[in-house]
Amino acid sequence: MSGSLGNVATIARVELRRFLREKGNVFFVFILPLALIVFIGLQFGGQTGTQLGVVLEVEDDAARDLVERLDAADGLSVVEVDDQEGLTDLVSRANLSGGIVVPSGYGAALEQGERIDIGFVGRPDPGSGSLRAIVAAEVAEQTVTTAAARDAAETLGASVTDLLPVATQVRSELPRVEVTTEQVGGDELTQELQALGQFDLGASSQLFLFVFLTSLAGSGALIQTRQYGVASRMLSTPTRLPVILAGIGGGRLAIALFQALYIIVLTAVAFRVDWGDPLTTGLLVLLFCLVSAAAGMVLGALFRNDAQASGAGVGIGLVTAALGGSMVLLDFFPEGMRRVALLTPHGWANTAMAEIVRRDGTVADVAVELGALAAMAAGLLLLATWLLRRAITR
Amino acid sequence: MEALLTCEGLRRSFGKLTAVDGVSFQVGQGETYGLLGPNGAGKTTSISMIAGLLQADAGEVHIAGERMTPRANGAKQHVGLVPQDLALYPDLTARENLDFFARLYGLDRDRRTQRIDQILEVIGLTDRQKDRAGTYSGGMKRRLNIGIGMLHEPRLLILDEPTVGVDPQSRNAILESVENLATDGMSVLYTTHYMEEAERLCDRIGIIDQGLLVAEGTRRELIATIGEQDLVRLKITGDVTAAATACDQVEGVSSSDAEDDQVVCLVDQAASRLPALLSAVASADASVAGVEVKEPDLEDVFLHLTGRALRD
Numbered sequence: 258m259s260g261s262l263g264n265v266a267t268i269a270r271v272e273l274r275r276f277l278r279e280k281g282n283v284f285f286v287f288i289l290p291l292a293l294i295v296f297i298g299l300q301f302g303g304q305t306g307t308q309l310g311v312v313l314e315v316e317d318d319a320a321r322d323l324v325e326r327l328d329a330a331d332g333l334s335v336v337e338v339d340d341q342e343g344l345t346d347l348v349s350r351a352n353l354s355g356g357i358v359v360p361s362g363y364g365a366a367l368e369q370g371e372r373i374d375i376g377f378v379g380r381p382d383p384g385s386g387s388l389r390a391i392v393a394a395e396v397a398e399q400t401v402t403t404a405a406a407r408d409a410a411e412t413l414g415a416s417v418t419d420l421l422p423v424a425t426q427v428r429s430e431l432p433r434v435e436v437t438t439e440q441v442g443g444d445e446l447t448q449e450l451q452a453l454g455q456f457d458l459g460a461s462s463q464l465f466l467f468v469f470l471t472s473l474a475g476s477g478a479l480i481q482t483r484q485y486g487v488a489s490r491m492l493s494t495p496t497r498l499p500v501i502l503a504g505i506g507g508g509r510l511a512i513a514l515f516q517a518l519y520i521i522v523l524t525a526v527a528f529r530v531d532w533g534d535p536l537t538t539g540l541l542v543l544l545f546c547l548v549s550a551a552a553g554m555v556l557g558a559l560f561r562n563d564a565q566a567s568g569a570g571v572g573i574g575l576v577t578a579a580l581g582g583s584m585v586l587l588d589f590f591p592e593g594m595r596r597v598a599l600l601t602p603h604g605w606a607n608t609a610m611a612e613i614v615r616r617d618g619t620v621a622d623v624a625v626e627l628g629a630l631a632a633m634a635a636g637l638l639l640l641a642t643w644l645l646r647r648a649i650t651r
Numbered sequence: 652m653e654a655l656l657t658c659e660g661l662r663r664s665f666g667k668l669t670a671v672d673g674v675s676f677q678v679g680q681g682e683t684y685g686l687l688g689p690n691g692a693g694k695t696t697s698i699s700m701i702a703g704l705l706q707a708d709a710g711e712v713h714i715a716g717e718r719m720t721p722r723a724n725g726a727k728q729h730v731g732l733v734p735q736d737l738a739l740y741p742d743l744t745a746r747e748n749l750d751f752f753a754r755l756y757g758l759d760r761d762r763r764t765q766r767i768d769q770i771l772e773v774i775g776l777t778d779r780q781k782d783r784a785g786t787y788s789g790g791m792k793r794r795l796n797i798g799i800g801m802l803h804e805p806r807l808l809i810l811d812e813p814t815v816g817v818d819p820q821s822r823n824a825i826l827e828s829v830e831n832l833a834t835d836g837m838s839v840l841y842t843t844h845y846m847e848e849a850e851r852l853c854d855r856i857g858i859i860d861q862g863l864l865v866a867e868g869t870r871r872e873l874i875a876t877i878g879e880q881d882l883v884r885l886k887i888t889g890d891v892t893a894a895a896t897a898c899d900q901v902e903g904v905s906s907s908d909a910e911d912d913q914v915v916c917l918v919d920q921a922a923s924r925l926p927a928l929l930s931a932v933a934s935a936d937a938s939v940a941g942v943e944v945k946e947p948d949l950e951d952v953f954l955h956l957t958g959r960a961l962r963d
Contacts, residue, residue: 263754267751268755271740271747271751274743274747275740482740485738485739486734486736486737487738487740490732490752490799492704493702493727493730493732494727494756495727495728495756496724496755497722497724650705
């Protein structure tokens with residue numbers, strides 16, 4: 258790389274290096290976004306499945322078989338709990354969807370066809386009823402199979418234990434009556450949100466919040482470059498003003514992209530966040546980063562004091578994030594506020610991201626949002642270039 | 652001497668203020684040229700036009716035959732600028748700062764490494780090259796600031812008041828460095844408002860005041876403009892202005908100016924004129940508290956030419 262392009266890269270690289278060297282930036286770029294994504298995911302994220310707590314008062318084959326059956330049930334996972342008190346506590350605090358207590362003597366009662374009660378612990382909500390029905394169905398299935406083995410054992414004079422695997426095998430080969438479910442009515446938004454991963458919701462909204470916030474707060478570095486006299490000294494080198502401006506802009510864009518990429522890759526790998534179609538998301542994030550970088554440049558050109566610029570940047574960043582649906586879902590906004598949201602880049606970006614992640618949107622589906630962001634980026638870049646040109650040559 | 656730098660009728664205004672008004676001078680190959688003038692005289696504005704930072708309203712600058720403008724990349728390769736204020740990144744190390752500017756000057760990797768090592772050696776920062784510039788002392792930062800200007804081996808090094816705010820030890824080191832540059836054949840344009848620096852370093856000096864180049868020449872030539880006269884300083888008790896006016900009437904006195912609590916006179920044969928001067932002061936209802944007679948220097952030349960002291 259040589260000439261003007263090389264100089265653009267040189268200036269951009271130094272901007273990025275200086276940014277990463279600032280300890281405060283490390284917190285805002287690396288730590289805080291992830292902490293908030295995790296926090297939002299844990300607080301508000303959809304559960305990855307229904308968790309059923311099981312207390313085994315005795316470890317017999319029948320009890321173990323029941324646990325395996327429940328664990329294999331669609332959408333259900335079993336968590337073993339030490340005692341009933343602990344189970345009650347976990348369910349009441351919503352850490353578990355519900356729980357059962359398998360009493361001692363369960364296996365023997367099943368083999369002998371005697372009555373035995375399995376205790377169910379649940380909260381007073383519709384989910385508990387559904388969970389109880391699943392547990393009852395699995396217990397009934399186990400009871401029927403054991404009863405078949407017991408009847409055969411009495412007829413053949415063999416032991417129930419020996420014939421239980423055979424009965425299980427026969428049961429699995431018998432045709433079943435399956436009940437298919439079609440959900441009608443209800444809230445489409447709720448269904449969409451339930452289909453999301455636990456951290457999906459927080460990841461994209463926090464990405465937009467922090468990329469924009471970091472870009473604006475980082476505008477102080479731009480002012481420092483002027484204050485240090487480095488910007489005007491660059492003009493004494495064989496580097497033209499447009500190249501210097503492109504380098505400064507490139508540096509801001511590199512910082513925004515770096516942070517965005519960090520959040521995307523880490524949340525995708527560590528939290529299995531679904532970012533949708535890579536091309537569409539990539540385009541959206543690139544355009545949002547361009548808008549953020551340009552907004553940071555505008556702020557850096559308007560202010561003369563880096564502390565003022567950073568302070569104003571944080572304020573503007575938080576307000577636009579709130580208005581643009583990065584703190585509360587746009588779907589929950591009243592109609593008027595949704596229109597206001599479209600004055601912010603976050604509003605367009607969050608709308609597009611909802612389409613991409615919740616409804617498998619492609620570039621064509623979010624073309625309007627991408628166009629709006631591109632227009633914002635172009636307008637802000639033009640303004641930033643004009644203001645910075647004045648500020649540097651003043 | 653062949654001219655490396657030629658300034659012709661440079662003019663630049665900021666609103667209603669004319670900062671530089673028709674400045675013309677030349678700097679020869681290997682010459683150290685000083686622009687001497689008080690703060691606000693137009694030195695930095697002149698330098699900004701010469702280095703291609705500012706577009707001149709009128710006039711032209713040529714360096715090594717190439718016209719300098721803010722877009723003249725070719726001409727800028729010949730110039731190294733050391734601004735008055737530090738112009739470096741305090742959050743980068745000395746080496747990183749040098750590397751950054753070396754890249755902007757287009758030095759390839761091998762030359763970059765070689766020149767950075769050389770410059771670090773010259774400015775005495777080899778041992779501290781990996782420390783951030785923000786942790787350096789004022790003198791070390793100044794040296795790094797100068798080093799950046801010399802990085803690409805320019806034919807003309809422009810130093811804009813490089814010793815302002817520097818401790819005496821670092822100041823001396825900087826002056827020695829400039830002397831060495833001149834010895835190496837580099838042309839130097841040096842601005843200062845310290846007369847001693849101009850006298851020590853510069854082959855020729857241009858005196859600039861209120862945007863005008865009021866005189867130019869070697870130290871000897873400039874002092875000769877005053878004539879074969881002595882400088883008499885009379886410390887006055889009483890009305891200094893009235894005393895200066897009275898002294899101006901004395902025969903053999905070519906100029907008499909009030910400066911703080913002193914009257915400064917240029918006088919033929921000072922020893923024979925002193926009684927008349929003392930009488931003149933007494934006639935102005937003032938008295939003389941002290942007398943100093945000396946040969947004139949650049950400070951006196953400036954005073955003679957502008958009616959004001961350099962430090963005003």
